[in-house]
Structures are given as structure tokens and as C-alpha cells.
Amino acid sequence: SAVISQKPSRDICQRGTSLTIQCQVDSQVTMMFWYRQQPGQSLTLIATANQGSEATYESGFVIDKFPISRPNLTFSTLTVSNMSPEDSSIYLCSVEVPWQETQYFGPGTRLLVL
């Protein structure tokens, strides 16, 4: 498996501001993913972050709103830009462990936008 940490664990932000969420994994992985879980809902994939290339975004998510960085094989960031109350969600990162075809998830970042 993999041990994944996220910072911050939770935050309360004002509308119009931006928040950067960090994801750190304890081993080198090729693929990292970012998901959103809106209140009482399931998880929706935002984007796939492959080290050394641009992130690939799912339909409905754009780079200007959710810029992602992937500077090395153990770290990624997701920025939620120009936030509105509709961005209040749990944001989770996950990693695909090589040769296991399995994704392991971080503890999530709980974001409330006022």
C-alpha cells in the first residue's frame, strides 16, 4: 500500500480567495489523482496528474479553476481558485501503486467556503 498525507486537513475560506492543497506520498508513484466529494455525495474525479506532464482534466473541470502541480514522484498540489460556496467539499488525492492496479486515498481536505 501507500501512506498518503494531505495538508491542510480542513480550512474555512472566504469567497474569491484561493487555497492550495498538498498531497505527499511515502513512495514514488507515477500516477496521482484528485477527487472531489461534495456534501453527502460520492467521489468525482477532477484530474489525473502524471509526473513530468500536464494534468489531464475530466469533463466539467478546467485548469484555470483547479490548477495542479506535480513536481516529483511523491508530491502534488491542487489549487482551488476564486472560490465560491459551491466549492465547499472534501478534496481527496489518491495514488496508483505500481503493479497493484489499486488506488489508495489520502485522508482528505475538508473545505468550507463562506
Added chain:
Amino acid sequence: AQSVTQLGSHVSVSEGALVLLRCNYSSSVPPYLFWYVQYPNQGLQLLLKYTSAATLVKGINGFEAEFKKSETSFHLTKPSAHMSDAAEYFCAVGGGGADGLTFGKGTHLIIQP
């Protein structure tokens, strides 16, 4: 495109009773299938996965799931429910390389004392 349907947003069972959480999938290729559990205010924990080996998959905490291709199902079971099993359970399809996961809407498992 892949999709997952979880029947029953809420399932309530008595402590010691059988737990059955239903999951049906749609996939154009042989799928990877997963069950994850989410306890309150926590992230997702992998319960078990199917990756085209044995059709009956055993996971953690006494859970198991059976892959039935003819029924496109991957139902999760546990013979005897425990109070600590109360949580949200998600079925997911996909994965393997660059693919993200497609999740079902989740089933909230309630354990009655």
C-alpha cells in the same frame, strides 16, 4: 464508458445479521472492481478488489465480494454485522494505469443494536 450502480442509499441491519450491499457495473472492457469504506470524517479505506483472478474476493474486516460477469454484479457481504461496520461504502470501477475510478453513489450502512 464505465458506470456503477449501488442499490440502496441506506441499508439497516441488526448486529450479528448478514450484511449485503449491492453493486452493479457497466464496463466495455474486463473491469477492475473495488469496494472502499469511509468512516465519518475520514478518507477512503480499501476493503477489497477484483482484478480478474478469483471471482470470490476476500477483504479486510471479514468482508468478501463475488464477481458475477453474467449479472455484471460485485455485491459485498459479511456474515455477521458488527457495530463498528457502520460507515459509508463505495463500489468503484476502473483503475489500472492512467484511469481514475468511477464511483457509485455510496451506501450508508446502519447497524441496529
